[in-house]
Amino acid sequence: MKPRVAIIGRPNVGKSTLFNRLVGKRVALVDDRPGVTRDRRxxxxxxxxxxxxxxxxxxFEDDDAATLPGRMRAQTQAAVDVADVALFVVDARAGVVPLDAEIGRWLRESTTPVILIANKAEGRSGESGILDAWSLGLGEPVAISAEHGDGMVDLFNELLPLIEKAPARSADAESPPPEGEDLEDEERPAGPLKLAIVGRPNAGKSTLVNKMLGEQRLITGPEAGITRDSIAVEWEWNGQAVRLIDTAGLRRKSKVEDKLEKLSAADTQRAIDFAEVVVLLLDATRGLEAQDLRIADKIFEEGRAMLIVLNKWDVAEDQSKLFNGVRAALDEGFSQVRGVPLLTVSAATGKGLDTMLKVAFETRDAWSRRVTTGQLNRWFERAVEANPPPAPGGKRIKLRYATQTATRPPGFVIFGTRVDQLPESYRRYLINGLRRDLDFGAVPVRLTLRSSKNPFA
Incomplete structure (x- = not known):
């Protein structure tokens, strides 16, 4: 495993901007207001x-441990504990403030090597702040501009000797391996299962991920909308690699006015785009709501495999009636894919998690399946024979053969004549038959109809 470098400091000094600069991508949410980042990424x-x-x-904020800022501080302290080097970032334009001094005292007591960074040092406005940073007792500050990329050579010169001294880490170190930010690699079915957890705010997504990991990796609490960034964490379940992706809660678009919430929603959408299986987590104490169906529709449109999971099942009342009611509402309100797996879990107790993960792997297998052309066309002939296409205006629609053109999600093309006149009901008949007879289950299936080319044209 590579050496680990934690970026710490008080709110709004440019930590996430520096993180984005170092990873070479704009992955951490950045805004002018303080306190945007909450979970460690x-x-x-x-x-x-x-x-x-x-x-x-x-x-890093000086608040009671029970408050949200206090819980955020605990995550920052945990990051420093597992890091080989800490980058302590101060704002050169604002100078050293009392909270900077408090963080400096804490870091001087830590065993983790520290590099002091004076960010936003471009121009003359940062000169006094750079001089002021000497008072922190952490040596000479490295003047940089994370936004413009200034001072990166100086940072390299300070980092290099500390990283070379860092002890080698084995893959089974106490902290999980990095997420890698390579969600785009969607053509690798043998890799880790990319499992995104999505849903409305306060459905228990972060609590569920923490329960699976067996540690307080993500910040949780009674406040709705704690998670802002989509956070990916590598994990193993029964010897199988899993990349868990926790996401921000999705509210109705008409209710989202805040710029930061819009950025969080876009980050969640990106997580859905590059996941393999998406768990739509519902709050069992609230049942199925219209927003849940909107989220399910987004997942389906993106072609992701999906599980619908009722959380907080341990405190749900009249469980049998609730489960049957949600199942019926899904079949009626989300008719695009009937039979999407509906499961129950308790993020608080861990009950049902093994079943959820087993079904997630099975669903990915179906989502990645490819059938042979012979098997596909034998099914196709039987389907057309059992229910021939209609003959609008007395002219028959001839369907000749089928082929699979894609996986993840499965995509098929059927060739024939006058296919533009084929009614949507017959197209649904073919898709439902593909799912049922060829073991694709409830994953999205793409079906394209094409006219056969006339060789004499």
Whole structure:
């Protein structure tokens, strides 16, 4: 495993901007207001050929441990504990403030080597702040501009000797390996299962991920909308690799006015785009709502395999009636794919998690399946024979053969004549038959109809 470098500091000093600069992508949400980052995020970083794992952390605040800022601080402290180097970022334009001094005192007591960074040092406005940073007792500050990329060579010179001294880490170290930020690699079915957890705010997504990991990796609490970034964490279940992706809660689009919430929603959409299986988590105490169906429709449109999971099942009342009611509402309100797996879990107790993961792997297998042309056309002939296409205006529609053109999601093309006149009901008949007879289950299936080319045209 690569050395780990934690980026810490008080809110709004540019930690996430520096993280994005080091990983070479705009993956951490950035905004002018303080306190945007809450959970710690990891990514593969490279600085002038020096490779390491960067850890973005929440702004360090002096609040009670039971409050949300206090829980965020605990995550920052955990990041420093597992890091080989800490980058302590201060704002050169604002100068050293009392909270910076408090963080400095804490870091001087830590065994983790510290590099002091004076960010936003471009121009003359940062000169006094750079001089002021000497008072923190952490040596000479490295003046940089994370936004413009200034000072990266100086940062490299400070990082290199500390990273070279870092002890080698084995893959089974106490902290999980980095997420790598390579969600785009969607053509690798043998890799880790990319499992995104989505749903409305306060459905228990972060609590569910923490229960699976067996540690308080993500910040949780009674406040709705704690998670802002989509956070990916590598994990293993029964010897099988899983990349868990926790996401921000999705509210109705008409209710989202805040810029930061819009950024979080876009980040969640990106997580859906590059996941393999998406768990739509519902709050069992609230049942199925219209927003849940909207989210399910987004997942289906993107062609992702999906599980619908009722959380907080341990406190749900009249469970049998609730389960049957949700199942009926799904079949009626989400008729595009009937029979989507509906499961129950308790993120608080862990009950049902093994079943959920087993079904997730099975669903990915179906989503990635490819059938032979012979098997497909034998099914196709039987389907057409059992229910021939209609003959609008007395002219028959001839369907000749089928072929599978894609997987993940499965895609098929059927060739024939006058296929533009084939009614949508017959198209649904073919898709439902594909799912049922060829073991594709409830995954999205793409079906395209094409006219056979006339060789004499």
């Amino acid at each position: 990891e990514g593969e970083a490279e600085l002038i050929g020096l490779k390491f794992t960067a850890i973005d952390t929440a702004g």
